Amino acid sequence: MKQIISFIITLCFSLVTFQSYAEKGVEALSPELRILLSKEMLSLQEGMKAIFPAYISGDWHEISHIALKMKNSYILKQSLTNAQRHELHSTLPDAFLKQDQQFHYLAGMLSHAADMEKLELVGFYYSELTNSCVSCHSQFALHRFPALNSKLTPHKH
Numbered sequence: 001m002k003q004i005i006s007f008i009i010t011l012c013f014s015l016v017t018f019q020s021y022a023e024k025g026v027e028a029l030s031p032e033l034r035i036l037l038s039k040e041m042l043s044l045q046e047g048m049k050a051i052f053p054a055y056i057s058g059d060w061h062e063i064s065h066i067a068l069k070m071k072n073s074y075i076l077k078q079s080l081t082n083a084q085r086h087e088l089h090s091t092l093p094d095a096f097l098k099q100d101q102q103f104h105y106l107a108g109m110l111s112h113a114a115d116m117e118k119l120e121l122v123g124f125y126y127s128e129l130t131n132s133c134v135s136c137h138s139q140f141a142l143h144r145f146p147a148l149n150s151k152l153t154p155h156k157h
């Protein structure tokens, strides 16, 4: 019994440590990159909002265009200086970069589904994309969205 309790305590402790490590990744970025990241996030949010009316009216071309822009515009793809690129890759944990890749993949798939005029697939990838925002935020943006600190968040990749 004692062993189980101590195992659980150790587990909690390492989760907390992992959490603060994950958090520090983003918060340790230079102010310039933090600003870029924040701008990028706000434009992603604008993109998601703009897709909604296009989706419910079947404006495939618009959906495809916005999704492609979201896919290509993310901070890790912007024209950063070499030093900034190095800073991003050395500061952010691998899991963050994985989430970023997943996000790119989904944005590309959404654009593709719109090109094929597949209504159901567009709905599917729109929802997957939303999950990927929440999934990354609940791991790496808890300082910004503390309410996402719950075990009930959508699946994590």
Ligand code: HEC
Pocket: 026, 034, 037, 038, 039, 041, 042, 044, 045, 048, 096, 097, 099, 100, 103, 129, 130, 132, 133, 134, 136, 137, 140, 141, 143, 144
């Ligand atoms: C790979 C991780 C990741 C993904 C994917 C991601 N975000 Fe974020 N987002 C962050 C982080 C980290 C922050 C906090 C940035 C900071 O504190 O500097 C953030 C912050 C934000 C903010 C607040 C920006 C501000 O400064 O007010 C918005 C809005 C936002 N994200 C929208 C989105 C939307 C919409 C999506 C999905 C389409 C998305 N994000 C996908 C990591 C991510």
